[in-house]
Structure formats: structure tokens, C-alpha cells
Amino acid sequence: IERITSEKLSLAKSLNGDGLVVMNLDNEYLRGSVEKVKSKKITFAINNDADVMAKNIKITNTGSSFDLFIRGYKIKNIKFNLLGEHNILNLLGGIGVCLGLGIEIDAILLGVSGIKPIEHRLELKKIEGITVIDDSFNANEEGFKKAVDALSIMEKDRIIITPGIIEQGSNTIKVNSELGEYLVSKVDEVILVGENGRLLKDGLLKQNFDQNKIFLVDTFLQAWALVRGRENINVLIENDLPEIYLK
Numbered sequence: 001i002e003r004i005t006s007e008k009l010s011l012a013k014s015l016n017g018d019g020l021v022v023m024n025l026d027n028e029y030l031r032g033s034v035e036k037v038k039s040k041k042i043t044f045a046i047n048n049d050a051d052v053m054a055k056n057i058k059i060t061n062t063g064s065s066f067d068l069f070i071r072g073y074k075i076k077n078i079k080f081n082l083l084g085e086h087n088i089l090n091l092l093g094g095i096g097v098c099l100g101l102g103i104e105i106d107a108i109l110l111g112v113s114g115i116k117p118i119e120h121r122l123e124l125k126k127i128e129g130i131t132v133i134d135d136s137f138n139a140n141e142e143g144f145k146k147a148v149d150a151l152s153i154m155e156k157d158r159i160i161i162t163p164g165i166i167e168q169g170s171n172t173i174k175v176n177s178e179l180g181e182y183l184v185s186k187v188d189e190v191i192l193v194g195e196n197g198r199l200l201k202d203g204l205l206k207q208n209f210d211q212n213k214i215f216l217v218d219t220f221l222q223a224w225a226l227v228r229g230r231e232n233i234n235v236l237i238e239n240d241l242p243e244i245y246l247k
Contacts, residue, residue, distance in 0.1 A: 161237050
């Protein structure tokens with residue numbers, strides 16, 4: 001990672017005075033390198049002081065909101081229908097680019113208001129009256145964790161339906177067990193689909209997750225039957241489940 005960061009910074013350092021670098025100060029590998037970049041720069045972050053910042057982040061069953069700060073001044077409370085802090089961080093970076101290009105803040109905010117989620121990628125929707133985070137397209141460990149983080153901020157009861165992560169070769173058991181451990185403090189109920197999904201159970205039990213809140217099923221239809229008709233629940237559908245059921 002250090003080598004990749006060094007290569008990217010060499011590009012930034014090569015810019016002349018008319019160049020622009022937009023830097024993520026929540027990235028530990030970039031924070032200490034800001035002063036090394038001599039061209040014009042705009043910084044953005046959630047957890048560190050920066051030119052463009054998000055504060056008071058809230059995620060509910062209707063979407064995300066945060067206070068947008070630019071160079072220390074609160075601009076506006078932003079509401080949009082993307083979930084996850086990583087999406088907010090990406091948005092801050094985009095706002096930084098727009099500012100660097102001289103785009104007026106009102107035009108930037110208008111663009112933000114039109115942002116829509118990509119289908120099946122942390123897509124917030126209602127299915128049979130149930131609030132659902134549809135992340136069924138995702139298929140990697142990091143994306144799995146970000147989706148769980150988005151669910152964890154929502155109100156109880158927080159339920160995940162997942163077959164786990166597949167195609168990990170010799171690491172399949174280890175990866176899924178670790179994901180099971182990751183779920184423990186972030187969800188209230190786990191529905192595991194198929195043989196691969198059962199691999200998460202060991203990690204859950206290792207961290208003393210309530211065994212009565214773990215359900216093993218063979219199909220998505222069986223999983224959905226466990227949540228159908230329930231009130232005041234938020235359900236994350238995570239990774240590679242049949243699209244026909246998510247319409």
C-alpha cells in the first residue's frame with residue numbers, strides 16, 4: 001500500500017501551479033503527505049479536519065443525512081438516498097472536485113439532490129412494507145462489511161439475509177467465519193442461506209451471538225418467509241441472491 005501511495009503522490013507532486021489535487025484526509029497514508037503537494041489542493045474527510053467535511057451523519061430507513069461544511073462553515077444539511085459512510089466520503093470528494101473547477105455551490109447542491117443509488121448496490125427500498133437494504137449484487141468482503149455498517153446505524157430490529165461470500169478458494173471458511181464475527185455487535189438477527197451461508201455461524205458463536213437469533217435456511221424464499229409480515233424491522237439482503245425476488 002505504501003508503494004502504491006508513493007506512486008500516486010509522485011503524480012500529484014508533478015503538477016504545476018495550475019494543477020489541482022483533491023485529497024482524502026481520512027486515508028492514513030495520505031494525511032501526512034498534504035504538505036508535500038505544492039499545487040492547489042482541496043481536502044475532504046469525515047473524521048479529520050478538512051476543506052470539505054460531513055458532520056452529524058444520520059442513516060435512517062429513508063436514507064442518509066449530514067451537515068455539509070466547507071472550509072469551516074456549515075453550508076446545508078444534505079439529505080440523499082445513498083447509504084453508508086463510504087458513499088458520503090465519495091460524495092465529499094466529488095464536491096471537492098467541483099469546487100476546484102469553480103462550480104457554484106448552488107449548482108453542486110442541485111446535482112447532489114439528483115443522486116440515485118445503483119440497482120442492487122446498497123439500494124434502499126420497500127418490499128411488502130419492509131425496509132430493505134438491497135446489496136444483492138455485492139460479492140466481496142470489504143463491500144459486505146460496509147453494507148453491514150450501514151445496517152448497524154439503523155434502528156432495531158436489524159436483520160441480515162446472506163449466503164456469505166463465495167469463490168474465496170482455500171480462504172472460504174476463514175473469510176466467512178471472520179464475517180460472522182464482524183456481524184455480532186451490528187445486527188440483531190442473522191438468516192443464513194445455503195451451505196456456504198452456514199460458514200458464518202462459527203464466527204457468530206465464537207463471539208457469543210445469541211444462537212436463538214441465528215436461522216439456517218436453504219433458499220431465499222425460506223429466508224423471506226421468516227421476515228414477511230413483521231413490523232419495525234430493517235433487512236439487509238447481502239450478496240448474490242436471485243434478482244427475481246428483489247423487484
